[in-house]
Amino acid sequence: MNIAIVGTGYVGLVSGTCFAEMGVNVTCVDVNEEKISSLKNGQIPIYEPGLDEMVLRNHRESRLNFTTDLSSCLDNVEIVFSAVGTPPDEDGSADLQYVLAVARTFGQHIKKYTILVTKSTVPVGTAKKVKAAIQEELNKRGVNIPFDVASNPEFLKEGAAIKDFMSPDRVVVGVESEKAKELMTKLYRPFLLNNFRVIFTDIPSAEMIKYAANSMLATRISFMNDIANLCELVGADVNMVRKGIGADTRIGNKFLYPGCGYGGSCFPKDVKALMKTAEKYGYEMRVLKAVEAVNERQKSLLFRKLERYYGGALKGKTIALWGLAFKPETDDMRESTSLVVIDLLLNAGCKIRVYDPVAMDECHRRIGSVVEYAADMYDAVLNADALLLLTEWKQFRLPSWGVVKKSMNRSLVIDGRNIYDAQEMRLLGLIYHCIGG
Known part of the structure; x- marks a missing residue:
């Protein structure tokens, strides 16, 4: 054929x-x-x-x-x-x-x-x-x-x-x-x-299915991020909440992981396009408007945690970023949280050192030399005042925390994907913050 x-x-x-x-x-x-x-x-x-x-x-x-x-x-x-x-x-x-x-x-x-x-x-x-x-x-x-x-x-x-x-x-x-x-x-x-x-x-249904599927997944992500933020305020453990609701077969456990916002070439674009389609027919997609608003707010959450920790005094601080791509196993940075975080850090007067296994060239293509590109994940944290994890690459899951701690000025880790165990991190002497915790 x-x-x-x-x-x-x-x-x-x-x-x-x-x-x-x-x-x-x-x-x-x-x-x-x-x-x-x-x-x-x-x-x-x-x-x-x-x-x-x-x-x-x-x-x-x-x-x-x-x-x-x-x-x-x-x-x-x-x-x-x-x-x-x-x-x-x-x-x-x-x-x-x-x-x-x-x-x-x-x-x-x-x-x-x-x-x-x-x-x-x-x-x-x-x-x-x-x-x-x-x-x-x-x-x-x-x-x-x-x-x-x-x-x-x-x-x-x-x-x-x-x-x-x-x-x-x-x-x-x-x-x-x-x-x-x-x-x-x-x-x-x-x-x-x-x-x-x-x-x-029929063709209209096929066209709608793709938008509806991506919008539903985006909705689950933003819903869990909203729940995670509330858990942090009321003292609940978002991971326990996620497991509890995910055990309900009507809900399931996929796309219920809180994080620092979704990005990429599909979810942001498709949510916007579906809302515009509705507008053309005189209908308002109220749920999707909230989904988009929650996601945009979530992308700045790690910066706000960092700012709160240092009492707003971020000028001159060196901040390490692990992960630039919007998700692992890609170099795609379209609508990535890293771009939002980098912009906020630069405006706050921070020095930024970044590392990503595959997205370094793409980052340089997009923003040039306004950040320092590290040779590896440990080089990124050298003399850093904080480490922000933005992309959950496998190689970031079990780092040598002893090396990380010795390399940093202040052993502050802000985990944007909740891939580390809070109790273990604190036992290691690290100052640890995550989503919903």
Whole structure:
């Protein structure tokens, strides 16, 4: 089976590579000539564990190819996936210019029945705009070529994207015709050996499912952060509360971990976009407004704890940060708590030393040399007046606290992900603060 995927960002490259791994012939398309040239030379533009090896192997075996010209491969493919970016517009709504550009190119060049499948996260109603853009281009050509549009939202977690794609909880496909359903079933048939579900829906429902899923997860995170902050005030242990409510099968224990705020490319953007969609229909998403407000406040919580400890006298203090990426196993810093914390610390006159296993280059690209980049996690805490843990990388879980304590001016540890045991930390002579404690 032959398919094309437009967009070689996170979703497009992971999806294309995983389809190729299952025997599909995939052509990945991107207008960025430098990126395509790098991919042809085996240079992977994103960090995702295991991805580089899969890309190299499938490209070597000619199942995964790269081009800048969608029209050059349209004659040979049955399905085109659109996985281009949908960045938030100035008002928080999703910017669809790239999605519609793909639709127009598709309409300008198809010569036979082909499906255009939107894999990007797009607001409900986008498929109608895509379909209209394609039809407009066909009308300009004066041709009557049959086509279908479909929606196949992705549910990939950065750091575990390959596993999520190869063994997903579910695959959601929104279609309008039996022919499209049959072709999409054929494409996903190899994955059925893993006994997962393909859920076929109408297209608006498929578009809504992705936003609803991410918004629900964001809601659970903000809810637990609110509970953690209240626990701290009333003297309750948020970890005991989390275990107690998570034992209820109606609630479950996932996404109930308090922390210093969510970030990344999906949750913040999707929550905003869903609220904007509601506004267009005259409806207010009150719960999501609260979710967003709680999350924004949570990102400054570690700074406020630090400020409170030093009585506001932070000027000239050296602060160490462990973790820059919004989560482990990625170098993605989009909407990361670290950016908020760094900005607050700089405004307070602090000297900042940072360390992250993979996101150092990305941090330098974003903010330059306003912080000092440490050689390793222990170098980061040298002569520090406080250590703030922002990302729960595995290598931060069992550090040599003796080394840390000797290296710091003041052995103050503020744990933004609650990965350390409070009693153990205090027995070691460390001044320890966490979320909800």
